Amino acid sequence: MGKVVKGVLIGGVIGAAIAGVKSLQSDQPSEEGGGEVAKTAAGGAAIGGLLAIILKRRQKKKQAKKRLKLGAAAGLVEAAKAARPVIEQAAEAAREKAAKAAEAARPTLEQAAEVARDKASKAAEAAKPALSQASDVARERALKAADAAKARLEDATDGQRPILLRLG
Numbered sequence: 001m002g003k004v005v006k007g008v009l010i011g012g013v014i015g016a017a018i019a020g021v022k023s024l025q026s027d028q029p030s031e032e033g034g035g036e037v038a039k040t041a042a043g044g045a046a047i048g049g050l051l052a053i054i055l056k057r058r059q060k061k062k063q064a065k066k067r068l069k070l071g072a073a074a075g076l077v078e079a080a081k082a083a084r085p086v087i088e089q090a091a092e093a094a095r096e097k098a099a100k101a102a103e104a105a106r107p108t109l110e111q112a113a114e115v116a117r118d119k120a121s122k123a124a125e126a127a128k129p130a131l132s133q134a135s136d137v138a139r140e141r142a143l144k145a146a147d148a149a150k151a152r153l154e155d156a157t158d159g160q161r162p163i164l165l166r167l168g
Helices: 002-025 030-157
Strands: none
Touching: 002 030
């Protein structure tokens, strides 16, 4: 109720001030201006009180919405607390099932790894002769290329050593 009283007082003072200023500006005698000031002050007080009531209602609505939001958040927290044991139990069950599935898959994976190891070993053994032959062929070609390059160099220089000049 304090805001409404303040609104009435402030509105009354503003209304009286406006009426007083108007009466001073007009050429009315001061006795007639008193009634006008009282009417305007009463009107200002009514408007001030009405504005205070409206503002108070708006504030109460905002506070109610805030409490509702806080209540909803608290409800979510409580729901999460209530759901925690169920979620933990489901996680434990999932972990146990995953461990059992991994254990069941282990022999199959070990067998697949053994087969892959055997095939890789056989492939490496089969590739050794081909790699050895390719290495020998590459060595022979490299020697022939080196001999040909040496012969071309000797032909180009006529057996003389090249002279290197330094410019600059």
